[in-house]
Amino acid sequence: MNFTIRPIQVPGDYDRIARLFNSVYFEVKTADDLEREDRRIPTSANLKTNENGFITGFCRERAVAVDDSGYVLGFAQAWLAPWSTPGRLSSHVIVDSRYYSNGIGKALYLHLEGWARSMRASSIQTELKDHLPYALPFAERLGFNVRSHNRYSSLSTASFRMEPYSDIIPLLQRRGFQLCTWKEELAKAGTNLERLYNLYENTYIDIPGKTVPEYTLAQWAEALSQTDPELVLTVSYRNEYVGISHLEFKPKGNFVWHEYTGVERNFRGIQLAHVLKLWSIKKAIELGAERLITSNDIGNAPMIALNEKLGYRRIPGHYVIEKSFV
Numbered sequence: 001m002n003f004t005i006r007p008i009q010v011p012g013d014y015d016r017i018a019r020l021f022n023s024v025y026f027e028v029k030t031a032d033d034l035e036r037e038d039r040r041i042p043t044s045a046n047l048k049t050n051e052n053g054f055i056t057g058f059c060r061e062r063a064v065a066v067d068d069s070g071y072v073l074g075f076a077q078a079w080l081a082p083w084s085t086p087g088r089l090s091s092h093v094i095v096d097s098r099y100y101s102n103g104i105g106k107a108l109y110l111h112l113e114g115w116a117r118s119m120r121a122s123s124i125q126t127e128l129k130d131h132l133p134y135a136l137p138f139a140e141r142l143g144f145n146v147r148s149h150n151r152y153s154s155l156s157t158a159s160f161r162m163e164p165y166s167d168i169i170p171l172l173q174r175r176g177f178q179l180c181t182w183k184e185e186l187a188k189a190g191t192n193l194e195r196l197y198n199l200y201e202n203t204y205i206d207i208p209g210k211t212v213p214e215y216t217l218a219q220w221a222e223a224l225s226q227t228d229p230e231l232v233l234t235v236s237y238r239n240e241y242v243g244i245s246h247l248e249f250k251p252k253g254n255f256v257w258h259e260y261t262g263v264e265r266n267f268r269g270i271q272l273a274h275v276l277k278l279w280s281i282k283k284a285i286e287l288g289a290e291r292l293i294t295s296n297d298i299g300n301a302p303m304i305a306l307n308e309k310l311g312y313r314r315i316p317g318h319y320v321i322e323k324s325f326v
């Protein structure tokens, strides 16, 4: 099949790109969403090289594959953001499934790789759906290695029964644990964002495969400020934060994305994560969401065991793959 790769043209390509996104991601995007996102993103690159020789700052490349009539068959983008790991570009490559096995994905990857090398990036990473049998061999042929394997799970709110767990929350409250949303915490005198960040920092590095927190305090505070404070759930004990869950409601897809749960090491194994999970299911039901969706590293045995116990069912997940240029 004949196709060519060209830079994206906006606003004309937004609609097809949104449809391609929607074919692989849960979050439903429209052409307007993409246009709005673009307005917040700089139009030109701004890169520096840090003391270790890695690029930092911002740069982005976007391209589409089109057939002879100009119809968009696939989309690819790669970017470095100010909060990215220095040198490591992130990317998406999405091909319309009706046109798989025509070399379009490979051509888009190679296009991104050429650009990434010209930016002096050290590596490029992307995601690949784990239920496609040919996905990994394809990535390996292109020189990628698997960095992690994320398993996705979904829980239907309609079929969830809260009654068997009705004792857990009152029991922990009687033992002195306090459950508050971040909104309630913010209304209190002396709320300390840094202490909540410390909990995130201490727990994040216990996720299998993670060795450093994904965000600095400033980046994390920025992300938190953009989250609905009613959907950040905290557990405290004697004025110390010991548990946290972050949720995001996605009204277009009518689901709650369960972004994160962390429990301080000294407080594990006493059902605090159970409490946070039950509380988040209650929130999802109150919001009228059809389901909750979450993603876990395939090696995260406690979290997967807990999700399964609550009735989460496995759905296709993804591999995070990376190709190094150094």
Ligand SMILES: CC(C)(COP(=O)(O)OP(=O)(O)OC[C@H]1O[C@@H](n2cnc3c(N)ncnc32)[C@H](O)[C@@H]1OP(=O)(O)O)[C@@H](O)C(=O)NCCC(=O)NCCS
Pocket: 203, 204, 206, 207, 208, 259, 260, 261, 262, 263, 264, 267, 268, 269, 270, 271, 272, 273, 274, 275, 296, 300, 301, 302, 303, 305, 306, 309
């Ligand atoms: C995952 C985590 C939140 C669990 O917190 P917790 O408060 O100890 O969890 P709970 O006590 O409520 O329940 C844990 C369940 O996992 C089970 N479990 C613990 N280790 C396990 C293992 N190695 N294999 C299988 N199940 C395991 C426990 O038996 C318990 O289930 P049970 O009560 O039915 O017996 C905590 O370990 C943590 O903060 N880890 C680091 C951050 C992280 O990985 N977060 C998830 C990514 S979003």
